[in-house]
Amino acid sequence: MPRAASTSTNHRPGRRRWRSALTGGALLATALAPWAAPARAADGAATGPYVALGDSYAAGAGIPAASGGLCLRSDHNYGHLLAADLRTSAYRDVTCAGAKVSALSAAQTDAGIPVNGPQLDAVSRETGLVTLTVGGNDLGASDLGFVDAVALCTALAPTNPFGAPCRDHYKDTLGTRLDAAAPRLTQTLRTIRERAPHARVLVVGYPSVIPADAKRCLGKLPVTTGDITYLRSVLGELNSMVSRAATAGGATYVDTLGPTEGHDGCSAEPWIESLLPASPTLPLHPNTTGERVMADAVLRTLGH
Template identity: 30%
Template sequence: MRRSRLVLFLSSLLLTAGTALTGAVSAHASQLTASGGYVALGDSYSSGVGAGSYDSASGDCKRSTKAFPPLWAAANAPSSFHFTACSGARTGDVLAGQLGPLSSTTGLVTITIGGNDAGFADVMTTCVLQTDSACVSRINTARAYVDSTLPGQLDNVYSAIRSKAPNARVVVLGYPRFYKLGTTCLGLSETKRKAINDASDHLNAAIAKRAADHGFAWGDVRPTFTGHEICSGSSWLHSVNWLNIGESYHPTAAGQSGGYLPVLNSND
């Protein structure tokens, strides 16, 4: 009986210690994200092109006050906030001009990157203006690039982030699917819409793999955008915008707050 009570006592003690340790680790991670600085890197999907309310000081980078990084910063009050994401950025641009604010005190880093390297703008231009076969051919070229070249470029960016911000939690966010399929919709053919969606999935898979291999969190925005694609009747993405062509195929303000921000909140 005494031996049994001793075993129970020791088991309880170990369980309590384990719970306390787990709680301490969780609390530390939360504290690091909340009290450390936040640096938002990446391309137009992070800068907020399409959301409006651009900071005039950001020039052609078109950083929006309605993009998910400033929305997160306003809600969580990090010790510092640096918003260096820029419209049109490629992996080389991140390496050359966006990493300056990173340091050992950085608690959170977010990034969307890779779409411009893969030729996003040219793919969409081809698909809007040319035939189904030309669209599919251009997409196949982009997919080959994603398979052969993009992983190494992502590795360079992710390694640089970890080197400069060794204590940060890094959240890599992806891209939405653009079209709701199987519905009547003016504009691109179903063939083009499906090829574009499949290409987005292919790009996301490549980015997610590299992020995982670097120990970074993956933020998949496709679930939050489901039901809000172009042709859904409740789109959080601009279709072709002839008045402001640069906003075409980018998230609206609702896409930033309803599509991207909740994914970051679940991964921060």
């Protein structure tokens, strides 16, 4: 969705992106054969260039040490960890916080100012491995995506504390947005296949942001129990959409929800932080451990 232009010097893109994330936290307090793996040296190291694409979950936004300017990219995101594990000969990280599916093929802007170029520009015929996590921001009216939905659920909770006011508000809206994003993601994955015909392309799903047992969030997340269940279902629909698009686009889906189950923001040992992160990261995003677990899920898919 386009962002509204700002006329104040206090609303520069970098500040807006951090404030948007912090404000969200405050409001909350076809079937194709497997593609060839990248070429490897005798010691098992990846020799083909590796390109990481995607949104804030792929960028590790908010985790020190940050790089990538307005994209809030961290050198502790799962792509960097994976590149180190694979000992790849070349690695390029073009992930960016706030990226939607459209940001893979078109420039990403903030208040009309360029934030990141088209991420697919980093993919070439020589590319040996591509990972991406994207689709979550297509749920929301802004670049906060799933966080938008949780923020609204928080705001609506007092209107019906024992019901599911957020679910009643959205009705089929979020499902419709996911349906619209699915063909765009599929086409993007096909474009990656055309540009990098020998690459292994892995679509990394979203981790366990919301627990399966809604009661675990009582007193920890200011959302009604009914809407916790609803948000978990939305997370499931998001991962299902991403998985289907991966299959249709000739890529491999990597499940990260299962490996992070029981370590959401309502847990005693969170790998995905809650609305007010206890470890450095954005609200409802993986911390350093969460990114490590996501990298390990990709490694297992690659056969390591």
